Amino acid sequence: MKKYITLALLLISASASKLHAQQEAMYSQYMFNTLAINPAYAGSRNVTSATALYRNQWVGINGAPETVTFSIDAPLNSKKVGLGLQVFNDKIGITKTTGAFASYAYRIRLQKGTLAFGLQAGASQYRADFQNVSLNPDPSNDVAFNQNVNKVLVNVGTGIYYNTDRFYIGLSSPQLLNNKLTNFTVETSNVFNGQALHLFFATGYVFPLSDVFALKPSVLVKGVKGAPIEADLNATLWIKDVFAIGLQYRTKADISAMVEIQASPQIRLGYAYDRSLTKLVQFNNGSHEIMLRYEFGFEKGKILSPRYF
Template sequence: MKKIKLIIYCAISILIGNSLKAQQNPMYTQYMFNTLAINPAYAGSRNVVSITSLYRNQWSGIEGAPKTGTLSADAPFLNKKIGLGAQLYSDKLGKTQTNGASLSAAYRIRMDKGSLSFGLQTNINQFKVNLTEVSLGSNQGLDPAFATNINKTLFNFGTGVYYNSDRFYLGISLQDLIPNDLSDDNGTRLSGKQEIHMFLASGYVLPLSDDFDLKPSFLIKGVKGAPIEADLNATLWVKNVVGVGAQYRTNADISGLIELQVTPNIRIGYSYDHSVTRLQNFNSGSHEIMLRYEFGFESGKILSPRFF
């Protein structure tokens, strides 16, 4: 367990260390339900008022492992030409805590079989690292890198493009366009900064019969200084009510997913990740739960469930 704690604390050091960059933003197995977090052009694309909450407990059993929660809402406006969205989020990793909020706006162009959207996002984060709480053992109090805490308010921007039809979507986006400084202000720490994150996501619904649909999808994530990572997913939907799927995250996890369209308004989802790296010896997996509610009333009728 001490080795795992060391890994967590090293991850913090990597995050704020000089020229050492890694995936800084939270990751989600059910990314297809949290698209607003990575692409602002998604706002309003479901054509209803949609509210989604998601909680992720990563590497269960490891002290200081990541825990992430989000709450988002988006809706179309002005005859569905404009999409607006907002999100609150909290992400904790070891002694690092990031709380924030984002606002997204998308301009939507209706096409023959779908919609093309261009989006912008602005966000504000409270970034904290309680380095003085880290136990250094026999070196306690001797390492200047852990002598003071970091507490910063960070503003940033993102942009994206998103196309979707009833059975297909494709989106590309960039997050954290401003290279905010993550180090402290007294010059005693090696410099670190936020890096631009790139996301490419796509999915398609393949009808197999009247009762079965197969929904393959993928998400490719890239950030400077870290290997490109891909999430490859396939979900089998039965009567548009139950979805059972599997996912592979390159060099990281294999996952199982289940989705339930409880009512036309309510969808819930759960995923379980099993590590395929040496971390599998120290944790019992990662758990993620999602709840979505949609105010899908139009002319007294509930809109049919949407795949994306």
């Protein structure tokens, strides 16, 4: 049974047909990996910030998604400019995508917060090992599996982002070009085997409840042409700005539990565990996600307000 599930997963992800299912890598701790979806986020933390994130999705299913990403960003020119870099490796089934994107944000200081406009550009290598798929009957006459894919895809993205110490809101499209993923076409249909434009809307706010507790709800809405709109609804309770526990609901997909630790002014650790709410729950043991963030430039003894985003 696992063999058939794996094949279905890779076909949905790799073919990128006219259904245009979600193609961008998925993260439960999206609020710590905002640069991956919005280039205008670069420099918003006002210090040089580096974040590494590893996600192992649907443990127990062969060929399930596995993603590693690293990003670093910093403010420049009296914090009027933000620069960022992200590198990633995303695997699912017989497909593997490795790439890097550079981000630029122009930041405008307003009375209560900062408004930023961002651009990003980069390239990724997309590989699909179609010839290694075991099919029954003999797939020798199936042109869709006769040739592997190895393509370099250049893309650009844009976004807008506004934030204060306790609030943020952003709208972005990280990849604007509809690159074709394969050379295989079906003349009798209008199937498009390519990258689809994605739109992301994200917002969050921190409500101080007392000197000890703070509640941080956040929302990420994801849209792609031809697929249902998906939303991640998150709520995290911070305790003394050091330890946090949270829950997240991904519409018609998963529920997640999260833990965050501010180990020092420079180091933050995060962990998320997802459990499927679909029939996939019968075939996997959940998803695991680990996050590590390190921030440079703190002066010894200097007290800084907590950075929640």
